[in-house]
Amino acid sequence: MNTTNTSAEYIKQEKILVAVDCIIFGFDSESIKLLLFKRRVEPLKGSLSLIGSFIKNDLNLNDSAKLVLEESTGLKDIFLKELRTYSNLDRDPGNRVISVAHYALIRINELDIKNVEEYDAHWFDFNDIPNLIFDHRQMVDDAIHRLRDEARREPICFKLLPEEFTIPQLQSIYECFYQKNLDSRNFRKKILSFNILNKTEKKDKTASKKGAFLYVYDKEKFDDFIAKGNRFQL
Amino acid sequence: MNTTNTSAEYIKQEKILVAVDCIIFGFDSESIKLLLFKRRVEPLKGSLSLIGSFIKNDLNLNDSAKLVLEESTGLKDIFLKELRTYSNLDRDPGNRVISVAHYALIRINELDIKNVEEYDAHWFDFNDIPNLIFDHRQMVDDAIHRLRDEARREPICFKLLPEEFTIPQLQSIYECFYQKNLDSRNFRKKILSFNILNKTEKKDKTASKKGAFLYVYDKEKFDDFIAKGNRFQL
DNA sequence: GCAAAAGTGTTATCGCTACACCCATGT
DNA sequence: ACATGGGTGTAGCGATAACACTTTTGC
Numbered sequence: 284m285n286t287t288n289t290s291a292e293y294i295k296q297e298k299i300l301v302a303v304d305c306i307i308f309g310f311d312s313e314s315i316k317l318l319l320f321k322r323r324v325e326p327l328k329g330s331l332s333l334i335g336s337f338i339k340n341d342l343n344l345n346d347s348a349k350l351v352l353e354e355s356t357g358l359k360d361i362f363l364k365e366l367r368t369y370s371n372l373d374r375d376p377g378n379r380v381i382s383v384a385h386y387a388l389i390r391i392n393e394l395d396i397k398n399v400e401e402y403d404a405h406w407f408d409f410n411d412i413p414n415l416i417f418d419h420r421q422m423v424d425d426a427i428h429r430l431r432d433e434a435r436r437e438p439i440c441f442k443l444l445p446e447e448f449t450i451p452q453l454q455s456i457y458e459c460f461y462q463k464n465l466d467s468r469n470f471r472k473k474i475l476s477f478n479i480l481n482k483t484e485k486k487d488k489t490a491s492k493k494g495a496f497l498y499v500y501d502k503e504k505f506d507d508f509i510a511k512g513n514r515f516q517l
Numbered sequence: 518m519n520t521t522n523t524s525a526e527y528i529k530q531e532k533i534l535v536a537v538d539c540i541i542f543g544f545d546s547e548s549i550k551l552l553l554f555k556r557r558v559e560p561l562k563g564s565l566s567l568i569g570s571f572i573k574n575d576l577n578l579n580d581s582a583k584l585v586l587e588e589s590t591g592l593k594d595i596f597l598k599e600l601r602t603y604s605n606l607d608r609d610p611g612n613r614v615i616s617v618a619h620y621a622l623i624r625i626n627e628l629d630i631k632n633v634e635e636y637d638a639h640w641f642d643f644n645d646i647p648n649l650i651f652d653h654r655q656m657v658d659d660a661i662h663r664l665r666d667e668a669r670r671e672p673i674c675f676k677l678l679p680e681e682f683t684i685p686q687l688q689s690i691y692e693c694f695y696q697k698n699l700d701s702r703n704f705r706k707k708i709l710s711f712n713i714l715n716k717t718e719k720k721d722k723t724a725s726k727k728g729a730f731l732y733v734y735d736k737e738k739f740d741d742f743i744a745k746g747n748r749f750q751l
Numbered sequence: 752g753c754a755a756a757a758g759t760g761t762t763a764t765c766g767c768t769a770c771a772c773c774c775a776t777g778t
Numbered sequence: 779a780c781a782t783g784g785g786t787g788t789a790g791c792g793a794t795a796a797c798a799c800t801t802t803t804g805c
């Protein structure tokens with residue numbers, strides 16, 4: 284920062300409350316879901332909202348968001364990215380609070396159900412979001428938009444699936460995002476052509492009698508793919 | 518936000534200094550440039566840095582950044598977007614300050630030179646950035662990366678050119694971003710195929726004896742283009 | 752008249768789209 | 779035996795990439 288402020292003015296600056304809010308996405312083989320929480324403090328106790336917290340004095344924003352996620356889901360090492368800031372003067376009816384929204388992708392199957400209950404958390408279809416407090420609806424809309432965009436050109440959908448997943452499962456995430464059916468031959472051909480998945484010998488039979496082969500995402504192969512000048516694009 | 522904090526804890530939260538910093542891009546027909554400022558307050562007086570300021574009590578982050586831009590360049594209605602937050606505990610040697618970086622695209626030809634001098638501002642080639650204070654170098658790198666990405670799929674390069682510009686000028690911006698020469702026949706064909714430019718009868722003769730026709734970006738046509746399901750991709 | 756940039760078309764290749772049937776298995 | 783989802787190949791089309799020469803004009 285470089286400014287017309289003198290050093291003396293440094294201390295005159297008004298300090299502000301800073302919070303993080305997390306938009307948590309999951310996928311349950313039917314649809315993209317969002318984890319929302321029943322608020323247990325006033326104001327607006329009982330309303331639905333994103334999970335969040337004021338930032339800690341000894342943590343940066345990303346780590347603060349990570350902490351929120353760990354507490355509310357019981358999960359570590361979650362895919363987490365900053366979305367954007369929300370800083371309108373009237374966004375919180377009480378104090379002036381600016382919030383930095385983060386979005387997270389979790390594997391629903393790894394979610395600790397005890398934590399979720401303790402926090403009064405519930406999954407909602409991302410196409411059917413209920414009313415939320417403050418500007419949380421805006422955050423959700425922005426996050427969905429961002430995610431849809433990012434899924435097209437970054438290999439992030441794997442973060443929503445178990446380590447081992449089938450091609451049809453993967454396809455169905457993309458079908459959710461794009462809201463249209465994809466041709467399974469073309470989809471399979473495309474994703475496999477990138478050479479970033481390892482096929483296992485195992486099959487998943489939860490979705491069909493025949494069973495579908497399980498694959499694992501290989502980050503090394505992906506880095507190779509990019510290093511060769513290719514672009515991930517679905 | 519929704520948290521384990523009780524209402525009582527609301528007021529116990531530590532408040533924080535919040536700033537905005539601006540990465541200002543320009544294009545001078547040779548190269549992408551960055552506007553950097555000689556710092557006039559301690560600490561690190563005399564060092565180069567981005568322009569920034571603490572946020573105003575009565576403005577949100579975006580408006581605070583806009584104000585910084587107006588003051589330092591004399592320009593209004595600048596293309597301005599949030600990049601991301603920077604919140605490491607040790608990023609400012611004095612107080613704890615979090616900064617929200619914004620990037621801006623301006624038309625160098627519209628820049629008010631008086632303002633620039635008053636602020637001790639200088640243009641630097643984006644491939645040859647000098648040392649900057651704090652984490653400003655990181656901000657610059659992140660902004661360049663973002664801009665390169667965004668230029669590929671959003672029609673933002675026009676914000677770096679005069680209202681009326683030539684196809685070769687436009688091409689040369691992309692050549693800067695991608696660091697490689699493009700085939701002029703293919704480039705022209707592609708950009709014109711989008712049907713988002715209006716050709717004028719005027720010619721620009723600053724770059725050649727023959728002169729090149731001037732074009733104007735047409736936002737309506739672009740919206741049309743998108744509405745028809747197309748994607749801008751260069 | 753020459754140097755320097757603007758402007759223009761065609762061909763070959765590659766990638767994408769569209770499309771239909773057999774396979775494996777649990778019930 | 780049948781219902782259900784998994785898995786495979788090809789042909790046509792459209793988009794991209796590679797390529798060289800003519801035009802205009804200031805000097």
